[in-house]
Amino acid sequence: MSQEPPGVGCRPGPTASGSSPPDEPIMWLSCEVRxxxxxxxxxxxxxxxxxxxxxxxxESIVVVRAPLVAVDLSAVTFFGAYGISALLRAQRQLTERGGRLTLCQLSPVVRRVLDVTGTLTAFEVVERTPVGAAGRGLARPVIPIGTGS
Incomplete structure (x- = not known):
């Protein structure tokens, strides 16, 4: 992620962990379908x-109907309950449509939160991204609009 495209959102706000200055994006997302x-x-x-x-x-990937969605969480530095809910909801939707969600390369923060909450075993966790998904798409930084959890 060498280039920094413009942020999504207009009003920066404080982060939950306080690790980023208010005008810096706190999250980047990228998606590539192969x-x-x-x-x-x-x-x-x-x-x-x-x-x-x-x-x-x-959810938009579920609509595309990719049978396998691999979520790389190796660079996640803060992971709250809302993140768990987002992943569980996506997993349920994919499973209902015959798809599969895998979590790849969990950061220590993500692994710890999923383990402590008892939800780690609810997911298929792999240490490597599936072969068909090599490469990175354009990342979009996200600037918070309100305060975090």
């Missing part, structure tokens, strides 16, 4: 202010 595999990469913080964007992106 054949039967959709790869979604999330970087930064997933909290109350932006988890709905992760959910909306995953």
């Amino acid at each position: 054949g039967d595999v959709a790869r979604v990469t999330v970087a930064g913080e997933i909290d109350l202010s932006n988890a709905h964007l992760v959910a909306e992106l995953l």
Whole structure:
């Protein structure tokens, strides 16, 4: 993610962890669909202010009907309950349509939160992104509009 495209959102606000200055994006999303595999990469913080964007992106992939959605969470630095809800909802929708959601390369923060909440076992976790999903699409930074969780 060498280029920094313009942020999504207009009014920056404080983050839940306080790790980013208010005018900096707190999350980047990218998506690439190759054949039967959709790869979604999330970087930064997933909290109350932006988890709905992760959910909306995953829901739009469900509509495309990619049988496998691989979510790379290796660069996530904050992960709240709303992030868990977004992933569980996407997994349910994919399963209902005969698809599959995998979580790839969990950051220590994501792994810890999923483990502590007992939801880690609800997901298929793999250490490598599926072969058909190599490469990165254009990332879109997300600037928070309100406060985080």
